[in-house]
Amino acid sequence: MSATTRGAQVDALSRQGLLVTTRWTLGGNNEGAVMRSVPEWAQRSRASWRYSGQERPAFAVEPGPGQESVWDYPRPPRLDADRREVVVRIGTHEIARSTRTVRLLETASPPTFYLPPADVRMECLERGTGGSRCEWKGDASYWSVSVPDGRVDGAAWRYANPLPGYEGIRGYLSFYPALVDCTVDAMPVVAQPGRFYGGWVTAELVGPFKGEPGSGSW
Numbered sequence: 397m398s399a400t401t402r403g404a405q406v407d408a409l410s411r412q413g414l415l416v417t418t419r420w421t422l423g424g425n426n427e428g429a430v431m432r433s434v435p436e437w438a439q440r441s442r443a444s445w446r447y448s449g450q451e452r453p454a455f456a457v458e459p460g461p462g463q464e465s466v467w468d469y470p471r472p473p474r475l476d477a478d479r480r481e482v483v484v485r486i487g488t489h490e491i492a493r494s495t496r497t498v499r500l501l502e503t504a505s506p507p508t509f510y511l512p513p514a515d516v517r518m519e520c521l522e523r524g525t526g527g528s529r530c531e532w533k534g535d536a537s538y539w540s541v542s543v544p545d546g547r548v549d550g551a552a553w554r555y556a557n558p559l560p561g562y563e564g565i566r567g568y569l570s571f572y573p574a575l576v577d578c579t580v581d582a583m584p585v586v587a588q589p590g591r592f593y594g595g596w597v598t599a600e601l602v603g604p605f606k607g608e609p610g611s612g613s614w
Contacts, residue, residue: 433560441531445471446613450501457602465602466504473502473532480501482509482595484516485577486551489543492516498565502532504606504610504614507587509566509580521569528592534559539569541576551575553594570594 434442448451452467459465478499484492494515501506524538539552554569555562571578574587580598580602588595590607597605606614 398500407490414555435559437529438531438534439561442472444613445503447471447503455604457604459602463600463602466506466605467603469501469503469505469507471503472561474494475500475562478509480581482511483579483582484571486548487545487577488542489520489545490517491520491541491543491576492569492571498568500533500562500565504603504611505593506597506601506603506605508570508594509578509596510565510570512568516569521552526550528553532559533562533565541571573597 417538447467449468449470452465454557456465456467476499478497479495480497481493481495482497483490492511492515496512496515498510500510501507514613520541520543521539522542523538526537526538528536530536533555534557535556536553538550539554540549540550542545550572552569552571554567555565556567558566571581572587573585573596578585578596580596586597588597588607589605590611593607595605595607604611
């Protein structure tokens, strides 16, 4: 596919409000321009990863019918629209409900679900302190969630100005399933291993998952 054709596809998808995947954004003659706009710290970090989804390692679990292996996800990560119903609660208090989320799929990690702010009770959220930095998505801000029964600090995060290729989640929010209750089509979500990671482990996934002991270079 020529760079001109690819660019036309991207423009058409953007006009329709659909996602532009990293695969298109970084392809063809545009790749050099995109990389020049990525900070050096991010480029260095991106180059350090061992796996990129091209081939499953020998220790990966073989997926069965209807299952997904996180080792088939790409690196750079890909953004995919997901129309399953996602609900986020603290106790009996519903914080968010959406059927138009975006999953971020990255090699070795369970997907992260990002919800549009229109589907989140933003009056329950308050900008928290600190933040974090991702070599793919950029700088994230943390958000606390308050309900009548209490407050959970750092329960959510968002990227106000994501790096090139990840504009599809600009302003969207994701939640740590270790801190709040999350479901996908009424099925409970299990938190990704490791204290830092925010991936959502759902029933169709097989690993092993990044965050487990010895997985630092995955």
